[in-house]
Amino acid sequence: xxxxxxxxxxxxxxxxxxxxxxxxxxxxxxxxxxxxxxxxxxxxxxxxxxxxxxxxxxxxxxxxxxxxxxxxxxxxxxxxxxxxxxxxxxxxxxxxxxxxxxxxxxxxxxxxxxxxxxxxxxxxxxxxxxxxxxxxxxxxxxxxxxxxxxxxxxxxxxxxxxxxxxxxxxxxxxxxxxxxxxxxxxxxxxxxxxxxxxxxxxxxxxxxxxxxxxxxxxxxxxxxxxxxxxxxxxxxxxxxxxxxxxxxxxxxxxxxxxxxxxxxxxxxxxxxxxxxxxxxxxxxxxxxxxxxxxxxxxxxxxxxxxxxxxxxxxxxxxxxxxxxxxxxxxxxxxxxxxxxxxxxxxxxxxxxxxxxxxx
Amino acid sequence: xxxxxxxxxxxxxxxxxxxxxxxxxxxxxxxxxxxxxxxxxxxxxxxxxxxxxxxxxxxxxxxxxxxxxxxxxxxxxxxxxxxxxxxxxxxxxxxxxxxxxxxxxxxxxxxxxxxxxxxxxxxxxxxxxxxxxxxxxxxxxxxxxxxxxxxxxxxxxxxxxxxxxxxxxxxxxxxxxxxxxxxxxxxxxxxxxxxxxxxxxxxxxxxxxxxxxxxxxxxxxxxxxxxxxxxxxxxxxxxxxxxxxxxxxxxxxxxxxxxxxxxxxxxxxxxxxxxxxxxxxxxxxxxxxxxxxxxxxxxxxxxxxxxxxxxxxxxxxxxxxxxxxxxxxxxxx
Numbered sequence: 001x002x003x004x005x006x007x008x009x010x011x012x013x014x015x016x017x018x019x020x021x022x023x024x025x026x027x028x029x030x031x032x033x034x035x036x037x038x039x040x041x042x043x044x045x046x047x048x049x050x051x052x053x054x055x056x057x058x059x060x061x062x063x064x065x066x067x068x069x070x071x072x073x074x075x076x077x078x079x080x081x082x083x084x085x086x087x088x089x090x091x092x093x094x095x096x097x098x099x100x101x102x103x104x105x106x107x108x109x110x111x112x113x114x115x116x117x118x119x120x121x122x123x124x125x126x127x128x129x130x131x132x133x134x135x136x137x138x139x140x141x142x143x144x145x146x147x148x149x150x151x152x153x154x155x156x157x158x159x160x161x162x163x164x165x166x167x168x169x170x171x172x173x174x175x176x177x178x179x180x181x182x183x184x185x186x187x188x189x190x191x192x193x194x195x196x197x198x199x200x201x202x203x204x205x206x207x208x209x210x211x212x213x214x215x216x217x218x219x220x221x222x223x224x225x226x227x228x229x230x231x232x233x234x235x236x237x238x239x240x241x242x243x244x245x246x247x248x249x250x251x252x253x254x255x256x257x258x259x260x261x262x263x264x265x266x267x268x269x270x271x272x273x274x275x276x277x278x279x280x281x282x283x284x285x286x287x288x289x290x291x292x293x294x295x296x297x298x299x300x301x302x303x304x305x306x307x308x309x310x311x312x313x314x315x316x317x318x319x320x321x322x323x324x325x326x327x328x329x330x331x332x333x334x335x336x337x338x339x340x341x342x343x344x345x346x347x348x349x350x351x352x353x354x355x356x357x358x359x
Numbered sequence: 360x361x362x363x364x365x366x367x368x369x370x371x372x373x374x375x376x377x378x379x380x381x382x383x384x385x386x387x388x389x390x391x392x393x394x395x396x397x398x399x400x401x402x403x404x405x406x407x408x409x410x411x412x413x414x415x416x417x418x419x420x421x422x423x424x425x426x427x428x429x430x431x432x433x434x435x436x437x438x439x440x441x442x443x444x445x446x447x448x449x450x451x452x453x454x455x456x457x458x459x460x461x462x463x464x465x466x467x468x469x470x471x472x473x474x475x476x477x478x479x480x481x482x483x484x485x486x487x488x489x490x491x492x493x494x495x496x497x498x499x500x501x502x503x504x505x506x507x508x509x510x511x512x513x514x515x516x517x518x519x520x521x522x523x524x525x526x527x528x529x530x531x532x533x534x535x536x537x538x539x540x541x542x543x544x545x546x547x548x549x550x551x552x553x554x555x556x557x558x559x560x561x562x563x564x565x566x567x568x569x570x571x572x573x574x575x576x577x578x579x580x581x582x583x584x585x586x587x588x589x590x591x592x593x594x595x596x597x598x599x600x601x602x603x604x605x606x607x608x609x610x611x612x613x614x615x616x617x618x619x620x621x622x623x624x625x626x627x628x629x630x631x632x633x634x635x636x637x638x639x640x641x642x643x644x645x646x647x648x649x650x651x652x653x654x655x656x657x658x659x660x661x662x663x664x665x666x667x668x669x670x671x672x673x674x675x676x677x678x679x680x681x682x683x684x685x686x687x688x689x690x691x692x
C-alpha cells in the first residue's frame with residue numbers, strides 16, 4: 001500500500017486567446033493550470049480545493065489525459081502517461097476513472113441503468129454477457145441500490161441515487177485511481193452525507209486512491225488525508241489534513257475556512273470575507289496572484305511571486321509572509337447544547353444498531 | 360414574541376396537483392408567519408415542498424397545480440382573493456423574489472441594464488428612461504457591484520456567478536419590497552461568494568427593514584441568517600422554532616438527521632450521521648407520520664396516526680409523538 005500511484009510534476013495547461021475575425025491574432029493565453037506538482041499515495045485521498053475558475057477541474061482532466069497538457073508530466077503507477085497514446089492509453093484508462101459533479105447531466109437519459117453500468121465493461125472487453133450481468137448486479141449492491149434498479153432510467157432516480165450510479169459506473173472496471181470532481185456539490189446536505197460515507201466505505205473495501213475536487217473545506221475535512229489549496233492555476237498551500245486545518249499558513253486558506261457557514265446561530269462576530277471575485281486568469285495580477293484580495297499584502301507581494309516552500313513536514317505554502325502571519329485558529333462554533341448533543345448521540349446509537357441489523 | 364402583527368401570515372395553505380396517480384398535495388396544510396425586519400428560514404431536502412410553498416405565496420404555481428385551501432394574509436389582505444391585476448401590482452413590487460440559478464434567471468440576449476429597467480418599468484410607467492437608468496445604477500451600487508455604470512451595459516455571460524446573483528438581488532429590490540423571498544439564493548455559488556451574498560442580504564435587511572423568507576437545504580446558512588425556522592418534510596412543517604432553539608433544542612428526528620448531516624470543522628467524526636433513504640414521492644406517502652420509514656426512532660404507533668404540530672415550548676412546535684426523544688424508554692431495537 002505504499003508508494004505514489006500518481007505523480008504530477010510542473011503540470012500546465014495554457015489556452016491561447018485569439019482576437020479578430022479574419023486574421024486570428026494570438027493576444028495572450030489563459031493559464032488555467034500553471035505549474036502544479038503533487039503526489040498521490042496508494043489508498044490515499046488528496047483533495048484539490050479552491051473557488052470556481054482556480055483550475056482544479058482542469059488539473060483533474062489533465063491527470064486523466066482527457067485534455068492535453070501544455071507542459072509537465074504525469075506518472076501513473078510508475079509510467080509517464082503524457083506521451084502515451086492509442087491502445088496502451090486505452091488499457092490504462094481502465095485503471096483511472098472519474099465521477100462527475102452533475103448527476104443529472106452525466107448519465108445518458110435514454111439508457112437503462114443496467115446498460116450504463118454494462119457499457120464500460122463492454123468497452124474494455126471484460127467478461128461475457130452473463131459475467132457482465134452478474135457484475136452489474138454486484139455493482140448496484142456495492143453502492144446500495146437494488147438489482148431491479150438495473151431496468152430503470154436515470155430520470156426515475158433522485159440526485160443522490162444518480163450519484164451512486166455514477167460511482168458504480170466508475171468502479172465497474174476496477175480502477176485503482178478515482179477522480180471525484182465535486183461529487184457532492186450538487187446534492188442536499190443530508191444526501192451529501194450519504195455519498196461521503198459511501199465513498200469512504202468503498203475506499204476502505206477496495207483500497208482506492210481518490211483525487212477529490214471540492215470547494216467546500218468542511219466536506220474535505222471528512223474525506224481527505226491531504227489537502228492542496230489552489231488559486232488561479234497554482235497550488236498555494238499543500239499539507240496533511242490535520243496540519244492544514246490546525247495551522248492554515250496561507251491567507252487564502254484562512255479565507256476559505258472563514259467563509260464556511262457554521263451551524264451556530266450565536267456566532268457573534270461575522271468574519272469579513274474579502275470582497276471581489278477571482279481575478280481573470282487571462283490577466284492575473286503580477287507578483288503573488290492573491291495580493292489583490294489579501295489582508296496581509298505588502299509591496300513585495302505586488303512584484304515578487306512567492307514559490308511553494310516547505311514549512312513543516314509535508315506542509316508547504318507559497319506566501320512571503322507565512323512565518324509572520326498572526327496566529328490563526330478556526331473560529332470555533334460553540335459546542336452543541338447538552339440537549340442537542342444527547343439527542344444526536346441517541347440518533348447515532350440507533351443508526352448504528354439499525355446498520356448492524358441490516359448489515 | 361413580538362407585538363407587531365406579522366407582515367405575512369400563511370394559514371393552512373394547501374397546493375395540489377392532479378396527476379395520473381391521483382390528487383397529490385405538494386404543500387399540505389402549512390401555517391407560517393414572518394414579521395417586518397425578521398428572517399424566516401424554511402429548511403428541508405429537495406422535494407419537500409419548500410419551493411412550491413414560495414410559488415404558492417406568489418401565486419405562481421405552474422398548472423395543473425392549484426392552491427385549493429388556506430389563506431395568505433399579506434399586510435392585511437388575502438393574496439389568494441386578489442384578481443390578477445391586483446396580484447401583479449404586489450408581485451415584484453411589494454414582494455420580491457430571487458431564485459436559485461442566477462445563470463438561468465437572466466435572459467442571455469439582453470444587457471443587465473435592459474433587464475433591470477424592464478423590471479422597474481413594469482411598476483413605474485411615469486419616470487423617464489434616464490431616471491430609471493440612474494436608479495438601476497444606484498441599485499447595482501447598493502448590491503456592491505463595482506463600476507456599476509459600466510456593468511449596466513454588459514451581458515449576463517460577462518458576469519461571474521456571484522455578480523449575476525447580485526444583479527438578481529438588485530432586480531428583486533428595485534421596487535423596495537416589504538418582503539423578499541430568497542429560494543436557495545447561494546446554493547450554486549462558491550463558499551466565499553456565498554458568504555458575501557449572505558452578508559449583503561443581512562445589511563440590506565438592516566437598511567430597509569424588509570422581511571425575508573429564506574429557503575435552503577443547508578442548516579449552516581440558516582444559522583447565519585434566520586430568526587425563526589420551519590423544517591419541512593413531504594409538504595408539511597414538522598418543526599417550528601426560533602433560530603437558536605432549532606440548534607440548541609432540536610426535537611424532531613428529521614431535524615436531528617439534518618443537523619447530523621452537516622460536516623463540522625471542529626469535530627473529527629469518522630462518519631457523518633446521514634438520513635438514509637429519500638423524501639417519499641407525493642403520490643406514495645407512507646401511512647401515519649410521513650417520516651416514519653426513514654426514522655430511527657419509529658415505533659409501530661408511528662405508522663398509525665398522522666402527526667400534527669403540537670407546542671413543546673415557547674414558540675416551539677413539533678410534529679412527533681416521541682419528542683423529546685430522550686424520554687423514550689430504550690427498548691431492544
